[in-house]
Amino acid sequence: MPSRPIPTPEELSAAADRQRAGIDALTLQTTHSLHGPGATAQHAQEMAANRTPEELQLIRDAAARLR
Secondary structure: OOOOOOOOHHHHHHHHHHHHHHHHHHHHHHHHHHHOHHHHHHHHHHHHOOOOHHHHHHHHHHHHHHO
């Protein structure tokens, strides 16, 4: 059985960023389902205040995959 290559720190970091973005997108989807669009907008604004533009794009991409 061939062994898998060991990921680089950059690959691990990118994978972790994608995973966090997926969790954030799922959290927003759950907020919308439970509390409606107004709560989702507020939650998104609070989340955006703590994210870089790159992280926000990852969250948007993950949210698009959830639809």
